[in-house]
Amino acid sequence: MNNVALVTGAARGLGEAIARKLHKEGYKVAITGTSAASVQPVADSLDASGESVWAGALDIRKKSDWESVRDILTEKWGGTDILVNNAGRSQVAPLLEITPEQFTANVEINLNGTFLGCQVFGPHFRDRGYGRIINIHSLAGHNGGTATGAHYAASKGGVSTLTKVFAREFAAAGVTVNAVSPGPLDLPVVYETVDPDKLETIKANIPVGRLGDAEFIADTVALLASPGAASVTGACWDINGGLYMR
Ligand SMILES: NC(=O)c1ccc[n+]([C@@H]2O[C@H](COP(=O)([O-])OP(=O)(O)OC[C@H]3O[C@@H](n4cnc5c(N)ncnc54)[C@H](OP(=O)(O)O)[C@@H]3O)[C@@H](O)[C@H]2O)c1
Numbered sequence: 489m490n491n492v493a494l495v496t497g498a499a500r501g502l503g504e505a506i507a508r509k510l511h512k513e514g515y516k517v518a519i520t521g522t523s524a525a526s527v528q529p530v531a532d533s534l535d536a537s538g539e540s541v542w543a544g545a546l547d548i549r550k551k552s553d554w555e556s557v558r559d560i561l562t563e564k565w566g567g568t569d570i571l572v573n574n575a576g577r578s579q580v581a582p583l584l585e586i587t588p589e590q591f592t593a594n595v596e597i598n599l600n601g602t603f604l605g606c607q608v609f610g611p612h613f614r615d616r617g618y619g620r621i622i623n624i625h626s627l628a629g630h631n632g633g634t635a636t637g638a639h640y641a642a643s644k645g646g647v648s649t650l651t652k653v654f655a656r657e658f659a660a661a662g663v664t665v666n667a668v669s670p671g672p673l674d675l676p677v678v679y680e681t682v683d684p685d686k687l688e689t690i691k692a693n694i695p696v697g698r699l700g701d702a703e704f705i706a707d708t709v710a711l712l713a714s715p716g717a718a719s720v721t722g723a724c725w726d727i728n729g730g731l732y733m734r
Pocket of ligand 1: 496498501503522523546547624671675676
């Protein structure tokens with residue numbers, strides 16, 4: 489084990505919080521985004537020398553990008569131990585107005601992107617005899633969405649299934665695959681995409697009375713990423729303020 493973690497979509501928001509937490513915990517962290525330039529400021533703020541941080545482009549829709557980053561990290565640090573499939577696109581749209589193109593585009597990021605990450609890094613971890621995959625899910629994937637569109641909700645619903653399928657595939661090889669499923673978080677994308685009046689209503693309907701905390705999601709990801717989390721696999725941990733109780 490080399491203590492190397494890859495976090496996708498880490499230019500800001502939850503991905504940035506997760507990258508910062510894992511780096512603080514002592515992991516070498518690879519942070520990726522749609523462009524290297526978008527993640528470089530986060531990388532520089534963590535370790536300007538680049539010894540413990542690598543920043544690069546990884547479009548999660550492209551299998552070749554996944555393979556390329558896997559190979560770069562093997563060259564730089566000897567391999568990767570943890571993958572956090574965080575990158576995603578949150579979209580809000582009225583159900584009957586979503587075009588086929590919009591639906592497909594969203595699924596291609598949130599669902600196909602997660603699939604490709606698991607498909608490329610799962611065997612890498614299996615061959616090394618150890619690995620942790622944490623897929624960032626969403627409450628929308630369970631309840632159909634409180635603030636988001638059907639394309640987003642459906643794509644996240646598929647992440648539940650992928651998490652279980654990949655967990656089963658790699659369980660005997662020391663590789664765990666889990667999901668963390670937040671409800672609405674106190675993060676920029678929520679304020680950018682949800683109408684302010686609707687957001688007030690959403691907040692008023694959250695049983696614990698507040699938006700979720702990205703730092704706590706990051707703490708949870710770090711726990712699932714730790715060697716001690718060996719017996720948790722195929723699970724989905726809900727952190728939604730009581731909006732959805734199983
Ligand atoms: N915020 C919430 O309330 C909430 C709740 C539940 C679940 N989540 C999930 O948490 C994750 C992070 O959300 P967030 O709130 O931090 O959203 P965010 O601020 O929009 O960040 C998402 C990141 O994903 C990147 N990304 C989008 N498409 C990509 C692609 N094709 N390839 C690589 N990177 C891509 C974006 O890069 P660019 O900026 O370059 O486009 C962005 O940096 C997502 O999976 C989201 O579904 C969020």
